[in-house]
Amino acid sequence: MFTGIVQAAAEVVRIEEKERFRTHAVRLPAHLLQGLELGASVAHNGCCLTVTRVEGDLVYFDLMQETLRITNLGELKVGGRVNIERAARFGDEIGGHAMSGHILCLARVVEVIESPNNRTIWFELPAEYAKYVLTKGYIGIDGISLTIGAVDGNRFCVHLIPETLExxxxxxxxxxxxxxxEIDPQTQAIVDTVERVLAQRKD
Incomplete structure (x- = not known):
């Protein structure tokens, strides 16, 4: 489980390409290396990946075909950065909201609005997922736990403070x-259940 509180923006320093498969290495800061073992779960832009090798401050992860298809991790290049969060442990403070590290879909940035000490970003979702996005609801965006500011059809926005931008x-x-x-799973379950019940009553 993850909380959506990003712990670092780590640099991708190595990429090994294979057919429909990729291994990449990120350089992690010292505080994220403590106690890190093979098999540990680490979120990259909100996607849960497994540690496969550790060489000093370089940590390696495998990305299978489905991960490359459904996430933006296949677009990464050496020198790029990813949002990093290690898996939460029992007793940790949940500063964001509970997240699984399972990406539902990709959205596209459609507008970036700058204002003093703030930034608003509008995104566009595939139409079939818009029903899960509710004003003031939680959403995971590249692994960041954020509150939805407004919804307009299959578009929604979030408002960002300087700390999040930094x-x-x-x-x-x-x-x-x-x-x-990543959509809040409780919201998804409620929407799907209501749809199913209404469909049964209609029939």
Whole structure:
């Protein structure tokens, strides 16, 4: 489980390509290396990956075909950065909201609005997932736990404070960029259940 509180924006320093498979290495800061073992779960832009090798401050992860298909991690290049969060442990403070590290879909940045000490970003989702996005609800955007500011059809926005822009990679996002989206699972379960019940009553 993850909390959506990004702990570092780590640099991708090595990529090994194979057919429909990729291994990449990120350089982690010292505080994220403590107690890190093979098999540990670490979220990259909100996607849960497994540690496969540790060489000093370089940590390696495998990305299978499905991960490359459904997330933005396949677009990474050497020198790029990813939002990093290690798996939560029992007793940790949940500063964001409970997240699984399972990406539902990709959204596209459609507009970035600058204002003093703030930034608003609008995203566009595939239409079939828009029903899960509710004003003031939780959403995972590249692994960041954020509150939805407004919804307009299959578009929604979030409002970002300087701390979020400084700590994560979201400040570098521009229109056209693909963003990993994780929907709050409770919201998804409620919407799906209501739809199913209404469909049964209609029949």
């Amino acid at each position: 700590r994560t990679i979201i400040g570098s996002r521009q229109p056209g960029d693909a963003i990993n989206i």
